[in-house]
Amino acid sequence: MEQLTTNINSLWLMVAAALVLLMTPGVAFFYGGMVKAKSVISMMMMSFGAIALVAVLWVLYGYSMAFSTGSDWVIPGVVGNPFAHFGLINFLGAGSDGTLDPDLSSLAFAGFQATFAIITVALISGAIADRAKFGAWMIFAGVWVTFVYFPVAAWVFNLGEGNGWIQALGVNDFAGGTAVHINAGAAALALAIVLGRRVGFAKGMVRPHNVPLTLLGAALLWFGWFGFNAGSEAAVDGVAAIAWINTLAAPAAATLGWLVVEKLKDGKPTAIGAASGAVTGLVAITPACNILTPFWGMVLGVVAGAVCALAIDLKWKLGFDDSLDVVGVHFVGGWIGTLWIGLFGSGRGLLLGYGPESLGQQFIGAAAVTVFSFFSAALIGFVIQKTIGFRITSEDEVAGVDTAVHGEEGYYLTEQEELATRA
Template structure:
């Protein structure tokens, strides 16, 4: 007799969702890559891609066990690293997570771990050593992400045989898909690293505009597409909860994009493509923790608030003097806080979470739980990340030299350029006819000075 039951529909949905979430990291690479200057596009994209390599390996070795293993000492702080070391025991037919094979859940959560680490990189784009960043991904994943994931995502079993994390079980804060463990966590870490590395050369004195907004828009589109797996897949089943999360993800993101564009129109006079892309991400971040616990109207409200709050928050770096290159703090930390705290106001008891927020007669009970969970992760992530960053900086050095930063981090760190112009078929450049055969990557003499200036 088989004492367990695997649902093929649930399994198919979770595996498909895992692929969607994994696609988000290359999407993030495009989004971030388009936002930097041309001389840093490859390095910026590589910082996301290397996270797929390092976190993908250590997740299998010990990360999953730290995040989802039985809590050491029953304290809810960290999972037992030896319980699923190398994913031992999870290939057995009776190893299940709900109605899906345990390895399907492992796969799904691995993509979460990968993109969380990659998100942090946006704060230090254009100035971090690639080797130092690679070391950081391993250390930060081990000391910050895996414990936070255990706190938030590891639930205790009904019979008490499995003890999970303290935020999920003792505090009972709601986080459907990662507003605390992922976005607040990454945003707080981004702020800490931005402070450790200091601002880019010329920050606040000269414009550092995105070099390729088409890449930004493409990256935002892939993120939105993958986020349906991110949120709806977090139901870990093909059910009504997944359907609600899917609808909420659509409508909150739509509302956030619109509200960000309204802010731009009123404040700056023009709605921009960068604003649309940023509004999309702000809405996705805001609805992530609340996707399974609010109704569609609550999702619209969260989207509007996230779009407005993040649109204003991205400018704080100029007022406060920290150089968050690609607005990780302004979008992910602020958006994550908006979504997490708003659950305390608009949680709908008709949802599968069954919790009523303040606006539904639930009082302040859920709001304080959300606040404790959010700020515990924020403070822990900021403090530990600052220490990790400082240790790396004092040992192998975290920042490239001023000369390397000025000349271009792509060439200094990777010996490559993001854009190589071929001499084959080269006829005109900015309306000027040229007949000289050029080396790959060279610009016509009449255009080189102008381009060097624009790419600086």
């Protein structure tokens, strides 16, 4: 019976991993629809490039850095030995006849966590849409995931002997509010500052070229997020079920919250607003999906949707060019969800009578990831910009990133349509 339970849990983890992997193409569609028509290939390629690069690095040494235990820690609680499970060879084993004898549960978990690393990198790309070189992006992605994400994953997700230091502190981050969303959001802010503003930076400068594409991306993200959150329990049990329900309820409420604010602020609720609201709710519920009742999950969704609908305008007031609102959605939403646990988390929320300790722990975890990710990303981005160059030329930006960087166009128009477009 115990082996059957292990097999069922491992099967669920592999299914959940496939769902989470689908989220990165979802990000590609979500971001791709919001950029200019001449940037859609560039935007989507940054997500697909992240899948290819990060998957390879994770199998080679990323898992080892994030999930080492005992004597395999290089710095206990901070980062593991990259060679401890190099190539995941330790989980393959060998039968008496020399054939492979893989460790089902360990490989399933390694595969699941790989998809988290992939999507975290892909999320950052939205902040530098319309102006980044693909090669420079790939170098940044490889360096950042190695020196930032892999250690942060060790801090937050490592439950093995010794524990990651954020885990040991008592922070509740069930599925990655700090490790994924705050981490990506802080890096996105840093890169947006390093690369500078797009040509003609002003409110309303770019309208989404394909709203249905963005809605498709949001739908794929929401679908995959059930694996993201419920899969983080790594078991088929009641905790996975409450995570699943919260992943339904919170983003639904966040969509309503965003649309109400958008209606009051701009006069019309938009499809882009609905998609952004849903993603905001998914972000906010991620760290808290295991510890909130559905009621408090929905309240969190409404608050996050409303606040983030306002937060996306900060870039115009503060002057940083976060092209697709990664900071306003993922960074701000991640912070709201992480702190919400300290206020309304079952058995620990301050406003439920359990004292301020949990809120302080949540704040420390979120702040540590923010500072580490922001300054690390700024340094990596700055070095790339000053050496090989991270940003394309202004001329190529105006002409279109797709043809300049990839030699392709997202949409081939007839000669008559092209002339009409230019006119």
